[in-house]
Amino acid sequence: MPTYSTSDLQKGMKLEIDGEPYLIVERNFRKPGKGQALYTLKLKNLIKQTVLERTYRSSDSLEGADVSESEVQYLYAQGDDYVFMDSTSFEQYELSKDQLDGADRFLKDGMLCSVTFWNGNPISIAPPNHVVLKVEYCEPSARGNTATNLSKPVTLETGAEISAPAFIEIGDLLKIDTRTGEYIERVKE
Amino acid sequence: MDKDFRSSATWETLRQRSELLQKLRAFFLQSGYVEVETPLLLSESIIDCYLDPLVTQLRSPHVRSLQGKSLYLQTSPELGMKRLLASGAESIFQIGKAFRDDEFGDLHNPEFTLCEWYCLGDKMADQVNFLGELCQTMLNSAEPEVLTYAEAFQRSLGLNPLDCELADLLNAAANGNTPSSFAEEEMDRDDVLNWLLSEKVELSLGQDRPTILTNYPASQAALAELDPELPGTACRFELYVKGIELANGYQELLDSQALRERSQLQQKKRIENGKAKLSPPESLFAAMDAGLPTCSGVALGYDRLAMLALGKTTIAEVIPFPADRI
Numbered sequence: 001m002p003t004y005s006t007s008d009l010q011k012g013m014k015l016e017i018d019g020e021p022y023l024i025v026e027r028n029f030r031k032p033g034k035g036q037a038l039y040t041l042k043l044k045n046l047i048k049q050t051v052l053e054r055t056y057r058s059s060d061s062l063e064g065a066d067v068s069e070s071e072v073q074y075l076y077a078q079g080d081d082y083v084f085m086d087s088t089s090f091e092q093y094e095l096s097k098d099q100l101d102g103a104d105r106f107l108k109d110g111m112l113c114s115v116t117f118w119n120g121n122p123i124s125i126a127p128p129n130h131v132v133l134k135v136e137y138c139e140p141s142a143r144g145n146t147a148t149n150l151s152k153p154v155t156l157e158t159g160a161e162i163s164a165p166a167f168i169e170i171g172d173l174l175k176i177d178t179r180t181g182e183y184i185e186r187v188k189e
Numbered sequence: 190m191d192k193d194f195r196s197s198a199t200w201e202t203l204r205q206r207s208e209l210l211q212k213l214r215a216f217f218l219q220s221g222y223v224e225v226e227t228p229l230l231l232s233e234s235i236i237d238c239y240l241d242p243l244v245t246q247l248r249s250p251h252v253r254s255l256q257g258k259s260l261y262l263q264t265s266p267e268l269g270m271k272r273l274l275a276s277g278a279e280s281i282f283q284i285g286k287a288f289r290d291d292e293f294g295d296l297h298n299p300e301f302t303l304c305e306w307y308c309l310g311d312k313m314a315d316q317v318n319f320l321g322e323l324c325q326t327m328l329n330s331a332e333p334e335v336l337t338y339a340e341a342f343q344r345s346l347g348l349n350p351l352d353c354e355l356a357d358l359l360n361a362a363a364n365g366n367t368p369s370s371f372a373e374e375e376m377d378r379d380d381v382l383n384w385l386l387s388e389k390v391e392l393s394l395g396q397d398r399p400t401i402l403t404n405y406p407a408s409q410a411a412l413a414e415l416d417p418e419l420p421g422t423a424c425r426f427e428l429y430v431k432g433i434e435l436a437n438g439y440q441e442l443l444d445s446q447a448l449r450e451r452s453q454l455q456q457k458k459r460i461e462n463g464k465a466k467l468s469p470p471e472s473l474f475a476a477m478d479a480g481l482p483t484c485s486g487v488a489l490g491y492d493r494l495a496m497l498a499l500g501k502t503t504i505a506e507v508i509p510f511p512a513d514r515i
Binding site: 035 | 380437
């Protein structure tokens with residue numbers, strides 16, 4: 001893995017700190033008129049998803065983390081483990097519910113996801129930013145009520161419960177933002 | 190990546206910046222200073238371990254002494270202005286560009302505008318007052334509080350930066366975002382002080398009203414006289430507004446031999462840090478040999494001043510084309 005000097009540091013780079021992989025979320029350069037430059041980094045732990053702030057001096061060097069991503073297909077759940085398959089190598093990976101960090105709510109058989117590896121082991125998974133899921137259950141909408149500012153809970157085919165506009169019916173297809181868990185729009189097929 | 194052709198600062202801001210510049214100029218003219226222009230391109234540089242000039246060359250210089258020589262874009266106009274003072278100039282000011290390599294961030298751009306001035310006959314206390322007046326005029330601020338570097342450390346960290354043990358400084362640095370290299374290396378005392386100032390002290394400076402810090406440690410004198418009244422400190426002062434370093438001033442060092450020694454020390458530190466050697470400022474040594482009159486001078490970051498005056502939080506909001514758009 002490459003060793004970086006502080007002036008190489010950029011948002012989006014991955015570093016290994018205290019034996020764990022981190023993503024640089026924010027990089028802040030500070031330098032007194034006389035004196036050494038400092039780099040304050042906001043770092044996201046790619047395993048625990050926690051955020052850390054660290055300040056480095058311009059003479060420090062940092063270790064890059066061997067982090068990669070690839071596209072995988074969701075196959076099935078087995079107890080608390082979720083099984084994915086690499087779309088090109090057909091290799092299978094198991095991730096725990098913890099590692100999914102809530103993503104399991106929107107997983108559907110065959111869905112293409114992005115898995116993050118650290119030193120060759122899967123550490124987290126991200127479903128597509130937008131997915132289309134069928135409404136399995138919701139209260140019927142009131143007749144003639146077309147107001148869009150009213151919302152109600154709906155249950156999706158994956159079991160996730162989200163908030164959607166009052167006019168939504170069972171069997172409708174909804175576009176969902178998986179990062180926020182929010183309803184975007186109703187779609188046709 | 191596609192570069193944005195548009196200005197990062199709005200036209201309204203650039204118009205206000207222009208008005209502010211006229212106001213700043215008027216302030217100096219009314220105070221009896223003469224505006225000067227000195228070259229940005231020089232064959233020598235002030236030597237500071239942590240200031241890196243941009244280096245270039247003339248293809249066919251037509252001047253024999255410049256043949257094959259590295260030339261520098263100035264990191265500040267100090268060299269030229271002090272040569273002018275030793276050549277018989279009166280109190281002078283200059284508003285122009287300076288360049289510093291490897292500096293880019295919310296408060297930094299490798300090319301920036303400096304306002305620098307020198308007042309003949311002034312001691313540190315006189316220029317601390319003058320800087321306070323300038324700050325009140327340009328930022329409509331309250332009168333700045335004046336405290337020593339040691340007092341600021343005492344207030345924020347409860348220790349005396351001038352005579353405490355290095356271990357105490359490292360201890361104070363240890364809670365918080367300390368990089369692990371602090372423990373591993375033989376630390377330079379000034380590097381630890383600098384880290385503490387930036388990380389622990391600076392943010393509290395200039396919050397309710399501007400702060401002028403005076404009497405930096407003698408080891409950080411740069412081009413300032415040592416202060417005989419406060420042993421171990423230099424007649425160096427800095428202005429902070431809202432935690433941001435805005436200006437750096439000295440009662441100027443007059444002894445050329447002392448400057449030669451400080452330059453050698455900085456050059457040595459540069460080499461230890463794997464940095465390029467710089468051509469020493471021989472013409473400044475010569476000017477000081479001939480006699481630099483007693484004077485005090487200040488360099489003020491004009492982009493930061495404009496940023497604070499116009500209520501912005503980044504330099505990119507007050508200059509049209511920061512380094513990522515050039």
